[in-house]
Amino acid sequence: MDRIDVPSDVVIRRLPLYARSLRYLLDEGIHSVSSQELGERINVTAAQIRKDLSYFGEFGKQGIGYDVEKLLNHIERILGLTQRWPVVLIGVGYLGQAIARYDGFNNQGLHMVGLFDSDPAKIGQLVGELPILAYARLHDVIREQHVRLAIIAVPATYAQAVADMLIESGVRAILNYAPVILQTPDDVWVRYIDPVAVLHSMTYYLAREGGEIS
Amino acid sequence: MDRIDVPSDVVIRRLPLYARSLRYLLDEGIHSVSSQELGERINVTAAQIRKDLSYFGEFGKQGIGYDVEKLLNHIERILGLTQRWPVVLIGVGYLGQAIARYDGFNNQGLHMVGLFDSDPAKIGQLVGELPILAYARLHDVIREQHVRLAIIAVPATYAQAVADMLIESGVRAILNYAPVILQTPDDVWVRYIDPVAVLHSMTYYLAREGGEIS
DNA sequence: TAGATTGTTAATCGATTAACAATC
DNA sequence: TAGATTGTTAATCGATTAACAATC
Numbered sequence: 001m002d003r004i005d006v007p008s009d010v011v012i013r014r015l016p017l018y019a020r021s022l023r024y025l026l027d028e029g030i031h032s033v034s035s036q037e038l039g040e041r042i043n044v045t046a047a048q049i050r051k052d053l054s055y056f057g058e059f060g061k062q063g064i065g066y067d068v069e070k071l072l073n074h075i076e077r078i079l080g081l082t083q084r085w086p087v088v089l090i091g092v093g094y095l096g097q098a099i100a101r102y103d104g105f106n107n108q109g110l111h112m113v114g115l116f117d118s119d120p121a122k123i124g125q126l127v128g129e130l131p132i133l134a135y136a137r138l139h140d141v142i143r144e145q146h147v148r149l150a151i152i153a154v155p156a157t158y159a160q161a162v163a164d165m166l167i168e169s170g171v172r173a174i175l176n177y178a179p180v181i182l183q184t185p186d187d188v189w190v191r192y193i194d195p196v197a198v199l200h201s202m203t204y205y206l207a208r209e210g211g212e213i214s
Numbered sequence: 215m216d217r218i219d220v221p222s223d224v225v226i227r228r229l230p231l232y233a234r235s236l237r238y239l240l241d242e243g244i245h246s247v248s249s250q251e252l253g254e255r256i257n258v259t260a261a262q263i264r265k266d267l268s269y270f271g272e273f274g275k276q277g278i279g280y281d282v283e284k285l286l287n288h289i290e291r292i293l294g295l296t297q298r299w300p301v302v303l304i305g306v307g308y309l310g311q312a313i314a315r316y317d318g319f320n321n322q323g324l325h326m327v328g329l330f331d332s333d334p335a336k337i338g339q340l341v342g343e344l345p346i347l348a349y350a351r352l353h354d355v356i357r358e359q360h361v362r363l364a365i366i367a368v369p370a371t372y373a374q375a376v377a378d379m380l381i382e383s384g385v386r387a388i389l390n391y392a393p394v395i396l397q398t399p400d401d402v403w404v405r406y407i408d409p410v411a412v413l414h415s416m417t418y419y420l421a422r423e424g425g426e427i428s
Numbered sequence: 429t430a431g432a433t434t435g436t437t438a439a440t441c442g443a444t445t446a447a448c449a450a451t452c
Numbered sequence: 453t454a455g456a457t458t459g460t461t462a463a464t465c466g467a468t469t470a471a472c473a474a475t476c
Contacts, residue, residue, distance in 0.1 A: 009415075010443070016414035020393060034457060042395045046457090047445055054459055062458040063452040079414050080421025087413075094315050098308035104393065104410040109417055148420050149413065172423060173416040175409060179234060179318065181256045189419055191412045195389060196318040198405045199301075199363065200230035200293050201223075202387040203323055205403055206362050207294025209386060224467070248433060260433090261469055268435055276434040277476040434475080441468070451458080 007055035014052055015075055017042050022072040034065035081109030086145045088114040088171075090162050091154035092122060092132050095177060099153060100127045110149075114141045118158070135165070142169040153177045163190075221269035228266055229289055231256050236286040248279035295323030300359045302328040302385075304376050305368035306336060306346050309391060313367060314341045324363075328355045332372070349379070356383040367391045377404075 021042050025033060035046035053059055059074050060066045076082055089099055092115050099105055106112050115132045117123065122132045133141070141147065150171045152159050159178035166174060173189040176182055179197070182190050235256050239247060249260035267273055273288050274280045290296055303313055306329050313319055320326050329346045331337070336346045347355070355361065364385045366373050373392035380388060387403040390396055393411070396404050 008442075012418050013411075013415045015418070016408075016411035017395070019414070020411065021395075024394075036457080043397075045445070047447095048443090050457090050459060051444080058459065060458050061452055062450070063456045065457065078418065080417040081414060083417075083421065085417055085420065094308075094312035098312045099409075101308050105413075108410075108414070110410070110413060148423075149416065151409075151413075173420055175413055175416070177409075180238075181231070181235075183257075189416050191416060193407060193409050193412065194230075195313075195365075195391075195407050196322075196324070197227075197230035197234065198407070199319075199324060199365075199389055200233070200295060200322070201227045202363065202389070202403050202405060203294040203297075203299055204226050204229070204292065206299065206387055207297065209362075222466075250433080259469070261471095262467090264433090264435060265468080272435065274434050275476055276474070277432045279433065432476085434473105436473095437471090439468105439470075442466085444463105444465070446463075447461090449458105449460095452456085 005055065007052070011052045011055060014044065014048075015079055017044075018049065018052075019072060019075045019079065019081070022068050022075070025068045026072065031068050032065050033068055033071075035060070037065070076109070079109070083109065084111045085109055085149050086111050086113040086147045087149045087151060088112075088116065088138070088142060088147050088166075089151045089153060090116045090138070090166070091152060091158075091177075092117040092127060093153065096153040097127055099151060099177075100130065105151075113145050113147060114138075118154075138165060139169045142166070142171060146170075148172040149175075151175045151177070156180045219269065221266070225266045225269060228258065228262075229293055231258075232263065232266075233286060233289045233293065233295070236282050236289070239282045240286065245282050246279050247282055247285075249274070251279070290323070293323070297323060298325045299323055299363050300325055300327040300361045301363045301365060302326075302330065302352070302356060302361050302380075303365045303367060304330045304352070304380070305366060305372075305391075306331040306341060307367065310367040311341055313365060313391075314344065319365075327359050327361065328352075332368075352379060353383045356380070356385060360384075362386040363389075365389045365391070370394045 021038060035049040039046045039049050056078050059071050087110050089096055100115055115127055115130050116135055116138055117132050118135055123134050125132050148171055150166045152162055152174060154162055156178045159180050160182055163174055163182045167188055175191055177193045184190055235252060249263040253260045253263050270292050273285050301324050303310055314329055329341055329344050330349055330352055331346050332349055337348050339346050362385060364380045366376055366388060368376055370392045373394050374396055377388055377396045381402055389405055391407045398404050
């Protein structure tokens with residue numbers, strides 16, 4: 001019996017980019033795209049787009065391309081974005097505030113349901129519509145709202161302890177902004193936002209430009 | 215004549231993680247590590263660390279491992295972090311403020327030299343030590359301070375135009391927080407911080423947990 | 429010396445791309 | 453129909469891992 005060919009994580013990570021580009025196309029009033037055109041917009045080859053989509057079905061028409069709205073709907077369903085996922089945010093410093101206020105986190109399948117901070121002075125303050133809550137409330141909010149997705153925006157030293165609490169309460173996926181690698185069980189998904197590391201990888205190339213260093 | 219084996223970009227992207235982990239080790243007073251121990255901290259195999267480092271030289275001792283401080287110094291030199299790179303930030307909304315105030319961007323080789331915004335009401339306001347400047351000043355600041363690194367934190371609709379201005383003025387590497395793929399010349403490095411796309415790739419797995427969807 | 433761990437090679441594994449028959 | 457573009461296979465390319473001689 002053949003195992004079905006399961007899409008790898010690199011494929012899954014590209015799907016949100018396809019979805020976003022399709023949303024922009026729709027905004028522009030464009031109703032049909034070829035893999036070639038879509039690829040040019042997001043710097044991906046046409047073959048890769050077709051291959052990626054082929055893991056999930058046949059969404060195009062030969063000679064024509066893809067119906068933008070239909071393909072978008074397919075991808076959103078594949079990604080689970082037709083549901084609304086409740087999200088909690090831990091750490092409401094400057095970064096946490098920016099996250100809490102950015103509507104990308106309160107849209108298209110995501111839905112911020114709780115902000116938490118350890119600083120007693122912040123408890124009760126509103127950020128947008130939501131009050132900042134104490135960690136004591138974390139467990140109950142996660143349980144009551146069936147939260148499985150969390151964002152960590154606390155200082156590096158607290159990130160692991162926060163992750164442990166979150167997982168203990170039932171969180172299954174974490175987006176971590178703190179500059180530490182988290183140790184978590186195999187059935188928890190962790191991804192990192194690490195702008196400083198990204199900048200540090202670009203200085204490598206800058207340092208070698210213009211032939212100053214071989 | 216043999217071509218030297220050049221490290222690929224995946225390798226370069228891991229170096230900052232090695233460097234950071236070594237800094238933490240140093241803070242903890244640990245002066246020696248094996249590739250095994252380092253790997254466990256950052257969830258990378260020992261073989262991969264040794265292979266990555268081998269592109270740049272021989273930094274360890276058989277039977278012993280690596281001297282933490284020495285290896286850190288080597289990696290920082292490789293990444294160009296022994297220089298200080300002037301950075302400009304375009305877009306000083308909530309996110310831009312968080313970036314401007316985070317000292318990870320003002321440390322270890324990076325050094326924020328200019329904040330820019332299009333909103334006349336913001337011009338002149340201080341964020342930390344730095345005043346917010348008008349776009350009209352962008353070109354001169356980039357030229358005068360020899361800026362080659364920029365961070366874009368403007369809304370998606372303006373990001374491409376901002377990138378064009380930056381590149382025109384001499385910027386060679388861009389960290390883009392706006393949710394759009396930028397079209398840039400081949401000799402400009404662009405990297406993306408895209409937390410919403412990352413969350414959207416995790417909902418894929420969440421939607422399939424517990425066997426609700428096959 | 430015995431034990432540990434590096435640096436490196438070769439084997440494996442996985443991801444991307446080219447190419448084209450199918451077909452709109 | 454002729455032209456365009458898909459879905460898919462096979463070939464290529466690249467990255468990771470296993471294994472081990474060298475050596476501290």
